[in-house]
Amino acid sequence: MSIYLNYDDDALATFANIGLVRRAKKSLDEVKLIENSNGDLIFELESFHITLPKDGIAGAKCTCPANECCKHILASVLYLKENHQTLFSNNDNHQANNQDIQQSDDTVNNNNQPSIIDDLLNQDPKDLQKQLKKSDRLLAFTHYQELIDSNEVRIDETDNKLNFYLKDFDKTVYYFKGLSLKGMLSELPDKQKSAIHLALIAYVFYQHNKDWQWTDEVAVFVSEQNCLSDDELVFIDESQSLCVNFLKQGLSHLAKESVLSLRLLSLQARTYQMPNLAQHIRRIYGAMTALLNEDIHSKEENIFNELAFLYHYLQSFINAHHSQNGEQLEKLRGKVINTGDDIIIKKLIPLGAEWWETSTGAKGISFCFYNGDDKALISVTNGRANSLDSTFHKQSAYQMGVFGASVDYLKTHAIALTKGKLKNNGTLSPSELSRYQELFELKTLNADTFKQEVTGIDDWQTLTTLISPTSRLFLTYPNYVLLYPANIHLPDLDEINQQFLVRLDDNNDTGLLLSLKASAVNESKLKSLEYLLKHQNIFGILAKVIVNGDCIYFSPCSLLLERQAKTPYVEIFNLDYDDIYYYYRKKELSVFVSELAGRIAKLLEQKRTAKITQKPKDTIELLIARTLSILAFYANTGRALETEDQQELLSLAGGFLNIGLALVCDAIKTLCQSPSDKDALLKLRYVLDLAQSCRLKLPLV
Numbered sequence: 001m002s003i004y005l006n007y008d009d010d011a012l013a014t015f016a017n018i019g020l021v022r023r024a025k026k027s028l029d030e031v032k033l034i035e036n037s038n039g040d041l042i043f044e045l046e047s048f049h050i051t052l053p054k055d056g057i058a059g060a061k062c063t064c065p066a067n068e069c070c071k072h073i074l075a076s077v078l079y080l081k082e083n084h085q086t087l088f089s090n091n092d093n094h095q096a097n098n099q100d101i102q103q104s105d106d107t108v109n110n111n112n113q114p115s116i117i118d119d120l121l122n123q124d125p126k127d128l129q130k131q132l133k134k135s136d137r138l139l140a141f142t143h144y145q146e147l148i149d150s151n152e153v154r155i156d157e158t159d160n161k162l163n164f165y166l167k168d169f170d171k172t173v174y175y176f177k178g179l180s181l182k183g184m185l186s187e188l189p190d191k192q193k194s195a196i197h198l199a200l201i202a203y204v205f206y207q208h209n210k211d212w213q214w215t216d217e218v219a220v221f222v223s224e225q226n227c228l229s230d231d232e233l234v235f236i237d238e239s240q241s242l243c244v245n246f247l248k249q250g251l252s253h254l255a256k257e258s259v260l261s262l263r264l265l266s267l268q269a270r271t272y273q274m275p276n277l278a279q280h281i282r283r284i285y286g287a288m289t290a291l292l293n294e295d296i297h298s299k300e301e302n303i304f305n306e307l308a309f310l311y312h313y314l315q316s317f318i319n320a321h322h323s324q325n326g327e328q329l330e331k332l333r334g335k336v337i338n339t340g341d342d343i344i345i346k347k348l349i350p351l352g353a354e355w356w357e358t359s360t361g362a363k364g365i366s367f368c369f370y371n372g373d374d375k376a377l378i379s380v381t382n383g384r385a386n387s388l389d390s391t392f393h394k395q396s397a398y399q400m401g402v403f404g405a406s407v408d409y410l411k412t413h414a415i416a417l418t419k420g421k422l423k424n425n426g427t428l429s430p431s432e433l434s435r436y437q438e439l440f441e442l443k444t445l446n447a448d449t450f451k452q453e454v455t456g457i458d459d460w461q462t463l464t465t466l467i468s469p470t471s472r473l474f475l476t477y478p479n480y481v482l483l484y485p486a487n488i489h490l491p492d493l494d495e496i497n498q499q500f501l502v503r504l505d506d507n508n509d510t511g512l513l514l515s516l517k518a519s520a521v522n523e524s525k526l527k528s529l530e531y532l533l534k535h536q537n538i539f540g541i542l543a544k545v546i547v548n549g550d551c552i553y554f555s556p557c558s559l560l561l562e563r564q565a566k567t568p569y570v571e572i573f574n575l576d577y578d579d580i581y582y583y584y585r586k587k588e589l590s591v592f593v594s595e596l597a598g599r600i601a602k603l604l605e606q607k608r609t610a611k612i613t614q615k616p617k618d619t620i621e622l623l624i625a626r627t628l629s630i631l632a633f634y635a636n637t638g639r640a641l642e643t644e645d646q647q648e649l650l651s652l653a654g655g656f657l658n659i660g661l662a663l664v665c666d667a668i669k670t671l672c673q674s675p676s677d678k679d680a681l682l683k684l685r686y687v688l689d690l691a692q693s694c695r696l697k698l699p700l701v
Contacts, residue, residue: 003056003176003183004080006160011174012077014187015057016069024074031079043076050076056176056183116162119177120204125212128181128201132194135231135271139195140202141214142271147203155204164200169260173200189257192264226326228317232272236314239265239281243311247678250638251291251300259288276334277317279425280310297358301628304635308685309472316473331474335426345417347372347439349454351482352542352558353407355394355576361386365397367410368480368542368557370454377480380428398577402430411572414439443569447539447562450570456482456540460504460512460700467545467552467698472690481554483512483541488533491526493518500526502556503701504541511701514543515553525575529556532573532580537562552698620695623655624688627668631685641675663687 012021027045035042039054046064050072053059060073114122129137147153156163162175173186173196184197205212228236242261249255262285269278284306290298313332320328348369357363364383371378380402384392392400401407403417419435420428428434445453457463467477485504494501500522502514516522532538540560546553559573630645641649653668667687671680 003054003179004052004077005084006176007057007077007081010172011161011185012057012074014172014174014185016071016074020069020071021074021078024071024078027071027075028079028082031075033079041076041080043072043079045072045075048072052076052080056179058183058185116157116160116175116177117204117208120162120175120201121208121210123180123201125202125205126215128198129215131181132198136192136195137198137215138271139192139268140198142267143196143199144202144206146267146270147199148206153200153203162204166196169263171260173197175200189261189264192267226324226329228321228329229272233318233321235265235268235272236317239269240311240314243307243314243682244678246307247304247635247681248638250636251303252636253638254288254292256292259285259292262288274333276332277313279334280306280313284310300636301632304632304685305689308682308689311679311682312686313473343417343420343422345371345373345378345420347414348378348417348436349414350411350442350572351377351454351480351560352572353398353411353574353577354544354557355397356383363387363392365394365401365407366479367402367407370482372453375455377478377482378426378428379479380430382430394576402428403434403436404432405436407574407577411574412442414442443571445570446568447537447560447570450540450560451484454482456484458484458486458506459508460506460510460698461508463512463698463700467696472693477545477547477552479545480557481543481545483543483554484539485512485541488538488541490530490533491516502529512554513699513701514541514556515546515699516555524579525556528573528575528578528580529559532559532561537564547696552696554699619655619659620661620691623652623659624691627652627664627688628685631681631688634681635685641671646672646675661691664691 009018009021030045032044033041034044034049041052043050043052048062048064050063051061052073057069057073057077060069060077062070062072064070064072129140132140150168152167154165154167156165160177164173164175165171166173169188171187173184173188175197176183176185181194181197181201184200186193186197188196202212202214204210242258242265246254246258249258262281266278266281266285269275269281284303287298287303287306291300291303317329317332319325320332348371351368351370353365353367355363355365362383362385364381366379366381366383368377368379370376382397382400382402398407401410403410403415403420415436416439417428417434417436419433421431421434423429457466463481466481483504486507487505489503489505491500491502493499498518500516500518502516503511504514505511516525538559539562541556542558542560543554544557546555556575558575561571561573562568563571627649630649633639634641634645649668650672653665656662656668657665664684664687667680667684671677671684674680
C-alpha cells in the first residue's frame with residue numbers, strides 16, 4: 001500500500017478536482033479502517049465502504065452512487081497518508097501490512113533502491129503496448145513522434161514520482177514508482193489518456209537511449225485506398241459533432257476541456273494519415289486557445305469561419321467514402337511527411353530572408369531558397385511562438401540563422417543539404433543538426449546565369465493560375481514568389497489603403513503592385529528600395545504572398561541585384577536587414593538619403609492628413625456583411641435564431657437570389673426552417689466563405 005503515500009494534493013486533483021480534495025479533507029475524522037483483505041484496504045465513511053487496492057487509486061471503488069472518483073475515496077487516501085505510522089501499531093492482525101508501509105518509508109531514503117527512472121526503464125515495451133487497443137497504440141505512436149519533434153514536455157523527478165508537464169496541453173501527467181502505465185494519473189480526456197501516457201513512457205526511453213520497438217502495425221499504418229476504415233469514420237463523426245457542440249456552447253463561452261479535445265483530434269488526424277486535416281484542426285486549436293487566454297487579436301468571427309471550413313472538410317471525407325472516390329480521399333488526406341527521415345537536396349540557391357512578428361506575439365526569421373531538385377521555392381523558419389525568449393530578437397536571429405549558419409553566410413552561398421529534415425507543413429527544419437555543403441558563391445553568377453539557374457515569374461498572368469482558387473477545399477497559396485520584372489516604378493502612396501505601392505511591369509506591360517504599409521517600421525525599406533532603384537540594377541524581387549479576405553497582396557522581402565564591376569555579379573539585398581548606409585558608401589548617398597527622407601516624410605504626412613474616402617461596397621459585399629453580422633451573434637451565444645432575424649435573413653436571401661447566388665439563398669432558407677440547427681449554421685457560413693473566396697483579386701493593373 002506504499003503507493004498511496006506518494007499521492008500529493010496535485011496528483012489527487014488530477015484524478016478528481018481540487019474542490020473535491022478540499023471536501024475530502026473535512027471528512028478525515030470520520031474515516032475508519034474496517035478490513036485488510038488480500039492486500040486491499042477497506043475503509044468506511046458515511047456508511048459507504050471504500051476499497052483501496054494495492055496497485056493504486058485508479059482501481060479504487062466506493063459503494064456510493066457516484067460514477068467517478070468521490071470524496072470518500074479521496075478521504076480514505078488522505079486518511080491513510082496521515083495515519084500510516086500509527087494505523088496498525090496496536091493491531092496484530094495488520095502486522096504484515098504495517099511492515100509493508102514501514103518498508104516503503106525506508107525505500108525513500110535508500111540509495112541502493114532503483115530510481116524512479118530505472119523503474120520506468122525496466123518496463124517491457126511489448127507488454128505496455130499490449131495493454132492498449134490498436135487505435136490507442138497508433139495515437140501513442142503519433143504523439144511520441146510529436147514529442148521528439150517539438151520537445152514540448154518538461155520532466156521533473158522526485159524519489160517516487162515523475163511529473164510530465166505537457167506545455168502544449170497545459171497539463172501534468174504523473175508516473176508513480178511501481179505502478180507502471182495503469183497507475184499513471186492526469187486530467188487528459190479518458191479516450192486519449194492511455195495513449196498519451198504510453199507515448200510519455202516511450203519518450204523517456206528515447207531520452208535515455210533505451211531500446212523501444214513499436215509494434216509493426218503501429219510503425220507501418222496503411223489506410224484503405226478507396227474508403228475510410230470504421231475507426232476513421234467514427235473519428236470524422238466525432239470531429240463534426242465537436243464543431244457543432246462549439247456553436248451550441250457559443251464561441252464566447254468556450255470550455256477549456258472542449259478546446260483541449262481539438263488538440264487531441266489533431267493527433268488522431270495525424271495517426272490516420274490525414275496531415276491536411278490535422279493542420280486545419282491545429283490552427284483552430286491555436287485560435288481558440290488564444291481566445292481563452294483573452295488575446296485581443298483572436299476573434300470569434302475568424303474561428304467561426306475556420307469551424308465552418310473544418311465541418312465541410314470533414315463532410316467531404318464522408319462524401320468521398322460513400323462514392324468510393326480514392327483519388328479525392330488521397331487529396332483530402334494530403335501528403336504524409338515523415339519528419340524523422342533525413343532528406344537530401346542537391347542544390348539550394350539563396351533568395352533572401354525576412355524578419356516577421358505577428359499580433360499574437362510569435363516572431364521569427366524565414367529564409368527562402370530555390371530548390372534546384374524540385375524547381376520550386378522552399379523556405380525554412382527559425383521562430384518562437386511567443387515573446388518569452390528575451391534572447392531571441394531580430395539581430396540574434398540573423399546571427400543564429402538556420403542549419404547552424406548565419407544569414408550573412410547563407411545569402412552569399414549556394415549549398416547542398418546533405419542531412420535535412422522536413423516539417424509537417426512541407427517547409428525545412430532549421431535544426432543545427434542539419435548538415436550542408438557549400439557549392440559555390442553567389443557572386444560567381446551574373447543576372448543572366450542566375451535566371452538560367454533559378455526559375456522565376458516574368459509574366460504576371462502566371463500568377464492568376466498559381467494563386468486563383470479552383471477549389472475552396474484545396475485552397476493553398478505559396479508563401480513566396482520570385483518575380484523577374486521588366487521595369488520597376490518608384491514607390492507611390494495609396495492614401496485610401498494607407499500603403500506604399502511599387503508597380504512592376506512584365507514584358508506585356510501588365511502591372512503588378514507590391515505593397516508596403518505606410519509606417520515608420522517600413523521607412524528604411526522604402527529608402528533602400530528607392531535608392532537602389534536609381535543606382536543599381538534590380539533584376540529580381542522575392543515577394544511574400546499575403547491573403548486578407550478577398551484581397552491578395554505582395555510584399556517585397558529581398559532584392560536581387562546585379563552589381564556592376566569588371567565582371568558583373570549577383571548580390572542579395574534583404575530589406576529587413578541590409579542597409580544602404582553600410583552597402584553603398586558613395587558621396588551622393590548622404591544627399592540622396594536626405595532628399596529621400598524628406599520625400600518619405602512628406603508622403604507619411606500626406607497619409608496623416610489625407611481625408612480618407614473608402615471605396616463603396618458593392619451589392620454582394622453588403623449582402624454578405626449583413627448576413628455575417630447576424631450569424632456571428634448566434635455563433636457566439638449558442639442561441640436559436642429569433643423570428644425577427646429569420647425574417648431579415650429571408651429578405652437577404654431574396655437579394656442573393658436576384659444576383660444569381662441561389663446556393664446562398666437555399667442555405668439561408670434551410671437555417672430559417674430549423675432555427676436551432678447548428679449544422680445548418682455552419683453550412684451557411686461555409687457557403688458565404690465560398691462566395692467571398694471566388695472574388696479574390698490580384699493587384700494587377
